[in-house]
Structures are given as C-alpha cells and as structure tokens.
Amino acid sequence: MRGWETKALGEVANFGRGLTYSKADEVSHSRNGVLRANNIDLATKSLDLADIRYIADSVEIPHSKKVRKGSLLICTASGSRSHLGKVALIDADYDLAFGGFMGLITVRPDVDGRFLYYLLTSERFQEKLDSLATGTNINNLKFKDIADFPIPLPPLEEQRRIVAVLDEAFAAIATATANAEKNLVSARDLPSAALTQFGLAGGNAELHRLGDLVTRLTNGYVGPTRNIYVDEGVPYLLARHVRDDVLTFDGRTHISPEFNAANKKSILVTGDVLLVQSGHIGHSAVVPPEHAGHNCHAMIVITPKPRLLGEYLSAYFNSIQGRDATTRIRSGSTVPHLTCREVRELMIPVPSLEAQGALLEKYKAVQFSSKALADVYMRKLAALSELKQSLLHRAFSGELTEREALAA
Numbered sequence: 001m002r003g004w005e006t007k008a009l010g011e012v013a014n015f016g017r018g019l020t021y022s023k024a025d026e027v028s029h030s031r032n033g034v035l036r037a038n039n040i041d042l043a044t045k046s047l048d049l050a051d052i053r054y055i056a057d058s059v060e061i062p063h064s065k066k067v068r069k070g071s072l073l074i075c076t077a078s079g080s081r082s083h084l085g086k087v088a089l090i091d092a093d094y095d096l097a098f099g100g101f102m103g104l105i106t107v108r109p110d111v112d113g114r115f116l117y118y119l120l121t122s123e124r125f126q127e128k129l130d131s132l133a134t135g136t137n138i139n140n141l142k143f144k145d146i147a148d149f150p151i152p153l154p155p156l157e158e159q160r161r162i163v164a165v166l167d168e169a170f171a172a173i174a175t176a177t178a179n180a181e182k183n184l185v186s187a188r189d190l191p192s193a194a195l196t197q198f199g200l201a202g203g204n205a206e207l208h209r210l211g212d213l214v215t216r217l218t219n220g221y222v223g224p225t226r227n228i229y230v231d232e233g234v235p236y237l238l239a240r241h242v243r244d245d246v247l248t249f250d251g252r253t254h255i256s257p258e259f260n261a262a263n264k265k266s267i268l269v270t271g272d273v274l275l276v277q278s279g280h281i282g283h284s285a286v287v288p289p290e291h292a293g294h295n296c297h298a299m300i301v302i303t304p305k306p307r308l309l310g311e312y313l314s315a316y317f318n319s320i321q322g323r324d325a326t327t328r329i330r331s332g333s334t335v336p337h338l339t340c341r342e343v344r345e346l347m348i349p350v351p352s353l354e355a356q357g358a359l360l361e362k363y364k365a366v367q368f369s370s371k372a373l374a375d376v377y378m379r380k381l382a383a384l385s386e387l388k389q390s391l392l393h394r395a396f397s398g399e400l401t402e403r404e405a406l407a408a
Helices: 113-120 123-134 156-197 257-262 310-317 320-328 340-344 353-395 402-407
Strands: 005-008 013-017 032-035 053-055 072-075 087-089 096-098 102-107 150-153 206-209 214-219 229-237 273-276 284-286 299-304 347-350
Touching: 072 113, 087 113, 096 102, 102 113, 113 123, 113 150, 113 156, 113 353, 123 353, 156 310, 156 320, 156 353, 214 340, 229 257, 273 310, 284 310, 299 310, 299 340, 310 320, 310 347, 310 353
Parallel strands: 032 096
Antiparallel strands: 005 150, 013 102, 032 053, 072 087, 072 102, 206 347, 214 299, 273 284, 273 299
C-alpha cells in the first residue's frame, strides 16, 4: 500500500488516566460532570450522555482529566470482560471529565481521530483484547497492554477519505439495522397480537377466578442461590429461561437431589405453567415432559385443573390482554414483581376445552410463522454486522474504494 506505514498505537497517540475522587464528592448536580463506563454504549460504540455523574464544584478538575473533541474514551476497568476496552469517539467539545476507570486516547497531528476510532472498533482490536484475557487481572486494562497494537497508517488525506467512505456506508447500515430490529420486534409480537384477533377474551369465554381453575399456585424457591448450585444434578429453571411462551434451559444451573426434595412444593409436573414473577413479569411457558421433576427459582408455578389447558393459560399470559392484566397487579417501582395472592385473583377468560384447543391450533401456526420471520431478521442483523467488519477489514488493508463501500 503506497504511502502507508505501520506504527504502534503508543507511537501515534497519547494516553491519559481518568479522574479519581471520593464518594463524598458526589452531588446530584453541579458544573462538574464525569463520564464513566456506562457512558459508552457497548452495542453502538458511541457516547451516551443519559446518565452523567456529578461531583462538587469545589473539586478542581485538571484540564488533562477532561475529554477533548477528536479524542477517544476507553473503558479500562469493568466487572464485565465484554465492556473492557470499549471505545467511543468524543465528537464535540463537551466540558466533561472522565472517571478513574476510564482512559482518554488523544491522537497526534498526523492521525485522524475518527480513523483511529474505526480501527479500535474493528475485529483486529477485539482480537488484541481477547488475547489479554489470559492475564491474571482480566478486568483491568493498562495502556502498556495495548501500546504495541499495530496501526496501519496512510497519509492524513487518505485517512480522511477512508473515514468519509465509512461514515456514509455505516449510516446506510445503521438505517438498515434499525429497520431490521423494528421488523424483528414486530415478528416476535405476532403471536400475542394474533390472540386478540382470535377473540381470546370474547365469544363464549366466561371469566373465572384463576384460583378456582388450578390445583396449585405457588412460588418457586425464594432465597439466596449462592450456595445451592452444583456442577451436576437436578436442572433448576430461572426467569431468564422463560420468554414469550418458550422455555429454554441453558444447562448452567443445577441443584442437588437433596435440595430438590427439600423444596417439593415447587417440583414441576408436565403441563405446569411457569409465570415469571420478577423483572420481565408476565412471560410464561409450559413445562415439557423433559423438565418434570425439576425445580425453579422465583417463578410462580401453576398446575391447572383439567378444564383449563396449560398451553391455553400460558398463551393468555403472553397475549396483550394477559400482559395488561399482570401489569395492573404488579408491585415494585424499580423491579416489577407479582405476588401469588394477586395472581390467584386474576379473572381469566375460559372457553370450552374444544374452543381452547381450536384457538391453540391457530396460535401455534402463527408462532411458527413468527419464528420463521424472526429468524430472517436475525440473519439480516448478523449479515449487517458482518458487513461492517468486512468494510473495516478492507479499509485498514488499503482495499476500500468508495464504489465498493456503497455497493456493499
């Protein structure tokens, strides 16, 4: 590549550590705003100014601890390895400091900050970060760890040309991604919307108190889980395993047979309905035969009487009407929560068993179509993500022309 050089990151940029301050310095608002790790959006690699920390005006902040337009903010310490090394470009002259778990990369005059930003959001840099994961302190990143990262560096004019091409291409990809994400949400919402069209709460359905329709309505185990897990044993189902009328066990949580036997009130039976009790409340799924005899945590376990099909009840909970019903009885302002007492009093529309079965046949057909559509949009999103990385690879290999980027 004519005119290109390869330099180490430490040769083309300077690095500054963030501001350290005490908890006592924090205030609700002041002129001293501080950016932290949560101000870098992991998915978009962009600055998020929605939640800025403030410290007292009496704290003197050196100029070196403030972000500057064209520099890069990088996360240098995090409880999550995936957030370590994430970067955002400082796109304006914000009068903001950056905190102690952050670093600021400031480019030298012959480097375009946006050019370096694109390189540090590429798979090349992620591979470098992954190679550091074998270290003893994987949740802290020092500049010396990445100072040797190779930077393919064309002349400044070519850097700016490449940046302009990537900006335009990535703007188009962002639009396509937003549309695909919107369509994905719509596809996943099809089953709950279809239940309304099928007249779930109308027709010949009579309203019945849920407590009168079940033989069991109880909590799963409620309590600390830190010391109950074992490497192998009885599968233990959590709220994260239940979403949109689907139960997907990830195989990561098990309890001992002794603990399972000691909590027999929540041992599961085929056909039970699991209703998420905290967090994403209202999501539910039916217990399949392979999970009979297993147990669960902080979910409501419902065993229907013969006149109520578990699949129908779960479909109701996942319908628009069902979500509205559980939302009305939720408690907790920060973390939504359902109580067995309130759920027991819900009035449920219950048609005949024959009508329940007929509705479920239609519902399953829509579920199948919904999953097929969702898979299409998931593949579209994956392809767009791969396209971004392909463009970045070509850009830093000297292979990117404007025509090629727009065609992609």
